[in-house]
Amino acid sequence: MIAKEVCDIIKNGNIPNVDPLMVFAYSTPSDVQSSVSNKIVILITEISNRPSNKHGSDSYITKLGLLQVQIFYPLSVDYDTETTIEDPLLELMESNKWFCVLGGQVDRDPQTSQLFTTFHFQKEKERIF
Amino acid sequence: MVYVKSQSPAEKIHSGATPTVSVQGEDEILTQLKNLVLTRKELSEIVESVVPNIEEHLYEYTPYDEDADIEKKKLFGKPIGHLRDYITHKPNQYPDGGTDIGFTSQAAPIARWTNWGTYRQKPQFWFEKSFETLDFDAIFKKEGETAKKIIAEKGLFK
Numbered sequence: 001m002i003a004k005e006v007c008d009i010i011k012n013g014n015i016p017n018v019d020p021l022m023v024f025a026y027s028t029p030s031d032v033q034s035s036v037s038n039k040i041v042i043l044i045t046e047i048s049n050r051p052s053n054k055h056g057s058d059s060y061i062t063k064l065g066l067l068q069v070q071i072f073y074p075l076s077v078d079y080d081t082e083t084t085i086e087d088p089l090l091e092l093m094e095s096n097k098w099f100c101v102l103g104g105q106v107d108r109d110p111q112t113s114q115l116f117t118t119f120h121f122q123k124e125k126e127r128i129f
Numbered sequence: 130m131v132y133v134k135s136q137s138p139a140e141k142i143h144s145g146a147t148p149t150v151s152v153q154g155e156d157e158i159l160t161q162l163k164n165l166v167l168t169r170k171e172l173s174e175i176v177e178s179v180v181p182n183i184e185e186h187l188y189e190y191t192p193y194d195e196d197a198d199i200e201k202k203k204l205f206g207k208p209i210g211h212l213r214d215y216i217t218h219k220p221n222q223y224p225d226g227g228t229d230i231g232f233t234s235q236a237a238p239i240a241r242w243t244n245w246g247t248y249r250q251k252p253q254f255w256f257e258k259s260f261e262t263l264d265f266d267a268i269f270k271k272e273g274e275t276a277k278k279i280i281a282e283k284g285l286f287k
Contacts, residue, residue, distance in 0.1 A: 033249045045246065047254050048261075066257075072248050107241055109248045118245045 002065040003044045006098065006121070010042060010069070013092040016084050018042065036112045040085065041072040052124060065123045066101070069093075072109070072116040086117060098123045164283045171279050172226025178275040179268045180218055183230055188213050190259035192243050204239065212239050 007025035010018070022032070023042045032041060045068045051060030069089070073081060090100055103119035152158050167175075191213035199210045215236035222228040232240045246252030 027251065028248070036248075041248070043246075045252055047257055068245060068252065068254075070245065105241075107238065107247075110238075110242055111250075112248050114248055116248065118241070 002049050002067055002123075003046045006067060006069065006093075006096075007044050009092065009096050009098075010044070010089070013088070015088045015092065017079065018085065036075060036114060037072075038074045040074065043070045043072070044068070045070075047120065051127075059127075061127050063125050063127060065125060067098075067121055068103075069119045069121060070116055071119075072114050075112075075114060081117075086119075090119070093121050096123075164280070167226075167276075167279065169221065169224055169226060173221040173228075174226075174279060175272050175275045176226045176228055177220055179271050180220075180228065180230065182268060182271065183263065184216050184218070186263055187216055187230065187256075187259050190255050190262075191216070191240075192253065192255060204235070207235070209236060209239070212236055212243070 003025040007023055011020040011023045017040055019039050022037065022039050023044075024032075025044045026046070028041060028043055047066040047068055049063060049065045049067075052062045052064045054060065054062045071081075071085060071089070086104070093100065098121040101120050101122045104117065106115050106117050108115055150161060152161050193211055193213055197211070199208075202209050212232065215233045216230070217233050218228045218230045220228060231237065240256070242250060243253055244256045245254075
């Protein structure tokens with residue numbers, strides 16, 4: 001449930017212009033999908049969460065979690081998204097040991113024409129026995 | 130008489146008979162050592178030997194809709210075919226001989242939309258799955274064989 005964990009981190013992260021109610025894990029609700037929100041929508045999805053190659057006593061001792069954070073912007077924004085949203089998000093994730101391994105490119109949504117950014121974060125977590 | 134025993138990275142991967150070479154004098158040692166340094170073109174040749182295998186693997190994992198009418202398919206007003214037909218790479222792209230394997234700029238947005246998902250489309254992460262299932266042992270083995278061949282052609286190991 002790493003996506004849920006990161007969802008809570010972002011919700012409580014006090015990132016400017018990010019409404020905690022518009023941060024979702026796994027999928028966005030259908031009412032959000034059916035309309036283009038005038039607020040920033042953040043979606044967190046899991047890519048993988050599996051044992052790493054570190055072992056002790058014939059058993060894995062850490063797990064590598066990889067997840068995706070997508071920031072969907074409203075059709076109109078009047079502030080610098082990089083310094084206002086993305087940099088604070090990256091700092092927040094780093095302070096929680098989630099390190100960015102990919103992303104940062106801005107894409108245009110094919111259906112809604114919203115701009116969105118995708119980041120991949122990775123974290124190595126110790127296994128709890 | 131100085132006896133130099135060397136092992137190329139490729140040889141380390143494939144432990145077989147250790148290649149040896151006999152040289153005499155410092156100049157000859159330096160000349161032989163230069164042979165160990167592969168040029169950018171040679172490094173690229175090693176990488177290129179495995180690119181078709183990786184591209185083929187990516188081709189298999191790229192989403193494909195056989196019923197799609199590609200005659201009518203357009204992206205940003207321009208005709209576009211099946212995503213998997215746009216796999217490409219740039220030979221000799223980096224100084225270490227490496228190259229990025231991906232999609233042409235024309236089709237790259239489709240790759241990102243389907244792989245990472247969009248506002249209303251679920252991510253499929255097929256690119257990540259493709260990378261995870263790649264047979265790296267076979268890739269490195271083939272690269273090793275090519276490296277061995279190139280080093281042999283340079284005349285270091287006879």
